[in-house]
Amino acid sequence: MKINNLLFLFFYLLVANACTSSAEEEAIIPKKNISDYRLTLIQNGVSRTIYGMINESTSTIMLKPSSNDWIENIDSAIAIFTSKGRVLVGNVEQISGKTPNDFKQPIIYTVIDDDDNTTHDYTVTLASPQTSDLPVIIIDTKGGAGIYDKVNYVESTFRLVDTANPDNNVEPLEKTGIRGRGNSTWNYPKKPYRIKFDKKTSLFGLGAAKSWVLLANYQDPTFITNTVALELGSRIGFAFTNHTNHVELFLNKKYQGSYVLTEQVQ
Structure with missing residues (x-):
């Protein structure tokens, strides 16, 4: 009987600790965020999906194609993303999988929490020779x-x-x-x-x-x-x-x- 009680207590503490850790992790995740970001690029006539590296501590999203070949749609590429809020680039609302943007220079994505009207900015950068400061x-x-x-x-x-x-x-x-x-x-x-x-x-x-x-x-x-x-x-x-x-x-x-x-x- 004592063994059963001890086992019950052990599993109870284990579950309680897991729940506490999950709650703490949930608490530090910004409510107004972008949790997934992908960009479809065309190089040599072939479409390639590039996954963004999201860094919440710096509020940046970095995209690095595997090839430096010419990006044919760099000025009209379309991103697919998951967001907890409304997303704007400038004054243009962004629709995942539909809204094109020019990625020759870094883009500021603003995520809006409509509950309290607060915002969170992400700087999205595409690393490519076409986006360097050089002509x-x-x-x-x-x-x-x-x-x-x-x-x-x-x-x-x-x-x-x-x-x-x-x-x-x-x-x-x-x-x-x-x-x-x-x-x-x-x-x-x-x-x-x-x-x-x-x-x-x-x-x-x-x-x-x-x-x-x-x-x-x-x-x-x-x-x-x-x-x-x-x-x-x-x-x-x-x-x-x-x-x-x-x-x-x-x-x-x-x-x-x-x-x-x-x-x-x-």
Whole structure:
């Protein structure tokens, strides 16, 4: 009999402790929260679902695609989420699975508890070269042709997107050529390129020119050695020094890495 009583007491205490722990856990979960967040992205014509990492302590949701390839619907991606309250982005109410948003920059989701009219903000960030602070250059060769040498220009289209400074944007230029450049640097896995437009074109407010260069900086882990050297030359007073603009490069929808765009010295 004593054994039965002891067993009963043991299980009672066990259940009571579990209930207390559950109640404590429930108490620390915000009433106005987002408990699940997913985003459907299209890369290379294929839809992929990316699951957000929700951090309640920092009120952030981080999304990291497994591939850095070009995201075709980044400016109109639709999220699926679970929320205990009403959700707004700006003044637009968000409907899970229906409302599109532009994810090129972090988005603030505001969850509203209609019972007491309090709010909780989440910052949603999509980690991608397209969402970095750097301008993005998109080059697509005709038919997806490869760039195999430093002599023959491959017909392509050129586009420049600078989210931070839209005045720098360049709409698709159809009559563009691209080829390899450099000496030993052409043998590295990350290739440098020369771009040629059919007419003089200004990039980043610089003097208009037909030819431009994309430096790969393959052996420079900092990506700034050339930039610093050219800046020093300019400050010293050299007659001419190239200007540099750091960009993210996509070639045929594939991310190539960070490059430096500069003038071609004729």
